[in-house]
Amino acid sequence: EAGVAQSPRYKIIEKRQSVAFWCNPISGHATLYWYQQILGQGPKLLIQFQNNGVVDDSQLPKDRFSAERLKGVDSTLKIQPAKLEDSAVYLCASSPRTETQETQYFGPGTRLLVL
């Protein structure tokens, strides 16, 4: 079974530029998550999708971050404009459904450096 795929793996941009990350979850998984992991910290949830609907985006900085999952499969996360403090690893995860006790499966992440 293929795992969660993410691209690109690394990205370097200058502040005020825009950037987009892509995630393809495990086939059949209805729930998709985007996490931000700042160096030295644990991952923090940015947004959670159930199929193509948003379940939780309470911690997404909506003035600069946006995410979509148009067909309920793959997803993109965009930052525009980027700030220095957005330097982090962006992790995508998926699970079969939105229920308690579901295991989340993580992709390898996209490491973003904002200069």
Next chain:
Amino acid sequence: AQSVTQPDIHITVSEGASLELRCNYSYGATPYLFWYVQSPGQGLQLLLKYFSGDTLVQGIKGFEAEFKRSQSSFNLRKPSVHWSDAAEYFCAVESSYKLIFGSGTRLLVRP
């Protein structure tokens, strides 16, 4: 608010020695608890999870964790560490279908 504390930022053990990584949580109801491992350049991999029942949970790669409600703890253990166990370990609690992670403990293994 729900939170997870991992008090040790770094731990160094010798190969073959036993390991215990500490995790304390703050959660109002019965917690659903997880341990994940992150190797360099890799995503997080689930080691084990606790939902209910037996408070000693067995996981992959020879890891186990014990849930102690009285101490609000969910410590991860392994009787004999291998060099390949060097990685960062994250404890997490589930809250409203999302995971709240601790800040992680980096494990270094001495040959």
